[in-house]
């Protein structure tokens with residue numbers, strides 16, 4: 001797991017060059033600020049005290065203008081460097097979040113609320129901006145420029161230097177106290193925002209169910225509660241920010257007042273100070289405190305950003321933890337390999353290239369495979385089974401017996417807690433994931449339809465550019481041609497979110513059309529439990545049989561037709577493989593199987 005604030009440390013080390021540049025521009029800015037004060041004091045001294053002619057100070061005035069222009073440019077430069085740091089830090093953080101989320105195991109994807117993750121990936125990363133664009137440049141300026149000013153003041157008048165040195169620490173001390181409070185509040189704000197986003201997205205996704213169960217009002221109240229929590233957390237931060245600004249302003253005013261009083265006494269009462277020196281110090285003192293004060297404001301923003309960065313860090317750490325927790329020993333190897341594959345081109349890895357060229361159905365072997373979603377949860381222990389190349393396997397068993405879990409293990413969506421899955425004798429964990437998925441089609445009961453056209457949704461299966469002709473051919477093979485003809489814009493009709501809806505049977509045929517484009521060597525099929533009309537049923541059966549003729553096919557089967565036509569049937573019972581064999585063999589020796597077959601006859605599944 002990542003150490004605390006290591007994400008920040010990583011980002012800072014990636015920005016080292018810009019930080020050094022920032023140091024140099026801050027130094028130059030400090031020189032410009034002190035130079036400006038010196039030139040201004042000199043010009044005022046000559047014009048008003050020595051009554052020199054304007055022409056005699058024209059050189060000083062031009063130099064003053066030049067220094068002022070340089071100061072403006074340097075301040076602008078510091079701002080730009082800050083913005084560039086923020087932009088590249090945000091880009092790399094967001095990329096890391098997206099990479100982690102997309103590489104995460106299926107369990108990880110299911111953990112936590114999607115809305116919360118979206119909020120962290122978008123809002124929290126955006127909030128990190130302030131740390132790099134404001135906090136860091138101001139901190140760098142505060143570390144360099146006040147020191148330059150202080151040196152200057154000490155060389156002019158020791159007393160003023162001491163007053164500044166004694167009063168200055170009040171500002172950072174105050175900032176630290178406020179900052180600590182703000183950080184907690186900021187983390188609370190992000191927790192509230194993630195909760196609000198999560199509740200909101202959940203409610204949107206489940207709107208129909210919520211309405212049907214009369215829970216819409218309660219959910220509305222839940223959203224209201226979450227949004228009020230978020231409001232309170234935000235208001236809490238703002239309250240601290242306003243108090244912070246007021247207090248800082250008071251400290252600054254008081255400090256400048258003390259220095260001015262001391263200068264006035266020295267200048268007018270004790271007459272121990274020249275006007276030039278007094279005026280120069282008086283010009284530098286507000287610069288000194290204003291820099292520290294700006295740092296105070298930036299500090300507040302910086303702490304808020306740190307809270308946001310911590311949230312991003314937690315999300316990243318959570319992904320790594322979930323991977324380690326789920327995979328156990330075997331998983332640790334897999335995670336290593338996953339990281340390895342990020343560093344080296346997957347095609348270079350041993351076993352990838354030859355696997356890519358395989359087009360024939362592979363043999364699959366489970367070797368003493370065990371799996372748990374979490375400690376003390378459902379346990380799957382199927383032992384060792386092997387499936388011959390091109391074999392048609394049906395997995396059957398009661399609801400909750402672990403059929404889908406087994407299918408996910410075969411697909412590589414879940415990693416075994418112990419044991420391994422071998423493909424053509426090679427551990428699946430050693431095969432490049434992308435290369436493996438190139439050869440697999442997993443047709444779930446509820447295929448995902450992306451927001452896009454009907455044709456695009458089919459084409460996604462190919463994983464390459466495909467012509468309209470190929471899409472139409474795949475649709476015909478999957479029995480979808482008639483459906484496409486009935487759509488308003490044919491293959492160009494928008495479907496998925498925001499588009500036209502598709503029925504369950506249509507979605508499954510669309511998943512089949514994707515598989516026809518892909519022509520996979522392995523088909524994993526979660527057969528629909530709901531009854532389809534006779535015509536759709538026949539179309540599906542025919543299409544699947546055609547696809548299966550060139551693939552190793554493993555089906556979580558619910559229909560007697562599929563079960564009877566399988567080469568081998570695996571009967572699962574409470575996470576254990578109770579028996580396997582042909583339909584006739586199981587009928588002869590497994591009473592639970594007979595019971596299931598009889599129940600299906602009665603239910604009309606056959």
Ligand SMILES: Nc1ncnc2c1ncn2[C@@H]1O[C@H](COP(=O)(O)OP(=O)(O)OP(=O)(O)O)[C@@H](O)[C@H]1O
Nearest residue numbers: 110373374377378398399400401402403404405406
């Ligand atoms: N993400 C998960 N986390 C924890 N437990 C899970 C998860 N998914 C499934 N389970 C549990 O694992 C067990 C097996 O589930 P699985 O979906 O594999 O059963 P199944 O035989 O496919 O059931 P069905 O026929 O109803 O789809 C169940 O007890 C289920 O509650």
